Amino acid sequence: MSSREIAALTGKRHDNVMADCRKMLDALNLQSPEFLGDYQDAKGRTYQEFWLDQDLTLTLMTGYSIPLRHKVAKRWRQLETGETLPTKSNSGLPEYRRARTLKMSVEAVTSLFDLMPHLSPEAKQCAAANIINPVAGFDAIPLPVIEEHYHTAGEVGEMLDVSANKIGRLANANNLKTEQYGKFFLDKSAHSSKQVEAFRYNANGVEALRHLIHGADVA
Numbered sequence: 001m002s003s004r005e006i007a008a009l010t011g012k013r014h015d016n017v018m019a020d021c022r023k024m025l026d027a028l029n030l031q032s033p034e035f036l037g038d039y040q041d042a043k044g045r046t047y048q049e050f051w052l053d054q055d056l057t058l059t060l061m062t063g064y065s066i067p068l069r070h071k072v073a074k075r076w077r078q079l080e081t082g083e084t085l086p087t088k089s090n091s092g093l094p095e096y097r098r099a100r101t102l103k104m105s106v107e108a109v110t111s112l113f114d115l116m117p118h119l120s121p122e123a124k125q126c127a128a129a130n131i132i133n134p135v136a137g138f139d140a141i142p143l144p145v146i147e148e149h150y151h152t153a154g155e156v157g158e159m160l161d162v163s164a165n166k167i168g169r170l171a172n173a174n175n176l177k178t179e180q181y182g183k184f185f186l187d188k189s190a191h192s193s194k195q196v197e198a199f200r201y202n203a204n205g206v207e208a209l210r211h212l213i214h215g216a217d218v219a
Contacts, residue, residue, distance in 0.1 A: 001051075001072070001076070002039075002050065003017045003021055003050035003051075004017075004049050006060070006072065010064060010068040010071065010072070011068075017050075018048070018049070018050060020060060020063065021035070021050040024056070024063075025056075028059075032050075035051055035052060035056070037049055037050075054076060057072060057076070058072070058073075058076075061073075101135050102132070105131050105135045106132060108131065109127065112127065113127075116184075116186065116197045118197050120185065122183065123183065125141065125142075127186050128141050129142065148202055149202070149203075150185070150200035150202055151200055151201045151202075151205075151206060152198065152200055152201075153165075153171075154167075156206055156209060159210075162213060167201075167209060170209060170213070171201075171209070174208070176201075176208055177199045181202060181204050182199055182204075182205040183199070183200060183202075184198065184199050185197075185200050186198075
């Protein structure tokens with residue numbers, strides 16, 4: 001919410017609201033320029049205003065009277081439910097911040113793919129969609145349609161009555177972790193909260209493992 005809108009809602013002078021914003025940001029050890037934008041009045045003169053997120057807006061309101069806090073709280077409900085649209089700033093500051101966040105998200109996705117070069121195209125598309133779409137605000141990257149089913153080592157182990165570790169060892173020893181037998185997907189590590197590359201097996205992979213295990217002692 002902009003400081004001008006807060007001033008209009010509360011009936012306070014805008015310069016007083018600006019002073020209140022500066023005091024609050026100083027007390028929170030936040031850099032004021034990060035929240036500043038420009039606007040032009042009816043005569044084309046340029047002035048500054050603050051743009052505050054919900055947390056900062058409500059923090060600012062704690063110093064105001066209950067009726068004024070109620071007006072601002074009602075306005076936030078309207079914004080969140082889509083009943084009304086926020087007043088846009090001529091500075092384009094909110095749009096710039098969203099664009100900067102989107103750029104950082106794209107860079108994070110690129111770095112992730114550099115660290116995990118074996119990920120399948122479907123896994124990359126899915127990861128990019130989950131990271132970028134919430135920032136963009138729409139489905140900029142569609143989720144992939146995966147027609148073939150892929151099984152984890154644990155699932156294959158249950159099918160063949162062996163351990164997941166044995167499935168992994170056999171796959172590594174016989175070079176089965178290729179596109180012919182499955183694909184690498186992004187998955188949660190079994191021992192931590194980290195995301196790791198995990199190979200999943202298609203029908204060919206399951207049959208190849210079944211052939212290797214058939215007639216052997218199971219683990």
